[in-house]
Amino acid sequence: MKKVIYLFLWATLFVLPAKSQTAHVTSILQVMDVHSRKCTIVREFPYRIEAPFWTRDGKSLIYNSGGKLYLISTGGKGRPEMINTGFADQCNNDHVLSPDGKEIGISNQSEPDGKSRIYIVPFKGGTPRLITPNGPSYLHGWSPDGTTLSYCAERSGNFDVYTISVKGGQEMRLTDAPGLDDGPEYSPDGKYIWFNSVRTGVMQIWRMNADGSSPTQMTFTQDVYSWFPHVSPDGKEVVFLAYHKGEVAPDQHLADKQVELRIMPANGGKPEPLIQLFGGQGTMNVNSWSPDSKKIAFVSYRVE
Secondary structure: OOOOOOOOOOOOOEOOOOOOOOOOEEEEEEEEEOOOOOEEEEEEEOOOOEEEEEOOOOOEEEEEEOOEEEEEEOOOOOOOEEEOOOOOOOEEEEEEEOOOOOEEEEEEOOOOOOOOEEEEEEOOOOOOEEOOOOOOEEEEEEOOOOOEEEEEEEEOOEEEEEEEEOOOOOOEEOOOOOOOEEEEEEOOOOOEEEEEEOOOOOOEEEEEEOOOOOOEEOOOOOOEEEEEEEEOOOOOEEEEEEEEEOOEOOOOOOOOEEEEEEEEEOOOOOOEEEEEEEEOOOOOOOOOEOOOOOEEEEEEEEEO
């Protein structure tokens, strides 16, 4: 969220080389087996891509780049195919696939005020449907029963967690702590919403009931700022992004920093490092677990 959007013009429905793209950033799309820690490079891109997530059949990954969404096979074969999001051509890296895989929730900044708003578009492409008239709103979760979206939104100067029906309507505020609450995702059983919060002065991972009650702190390391908790489809583990103290302010998740991916039990426990990499913003903003709960997708960067 709160992202710089890279704007490009695309001549076809496929990714084409473009001189207007960032010349000195290489994005490395990877898949990791979380138990063996083995990483496989899907593809390298000579420009910035962000926030990969899996299709329901486990055969493809979706990511954003230049305000658009793209589909690529997990084997990296063939050209990445652009997903038609209609007039919503300034998508940032907060996007979620519906539980049935038929729709994609996107956060798009193409309105004149430049504020991110949430839309839903068919997976196969089509006209976006506005869900949150108010902005900025940054989508992170879709309830397992398919009825509700969870998101971070700034209202009256504070960023909090909200939910709203997939049909739109009245939004519901779930948090009211001073400072940033962000990254809200549902657990696979729909019982909890996981999120990150700076309410203690250090960005930590939290979990609350889906109605916003009983917020519970889940990470406690004071020299690590923890962001974007992603629960595995089997509900057993949580992967998140970690910045080291001194690299960023407690409420920042910047790009192009030395970061870690960490993993912890979903019922609580000490997090363990998975991998150190150069990344941050764009590396793993949305839930990137494979449907079988064995792998995660992420992006690292090389700046030259």
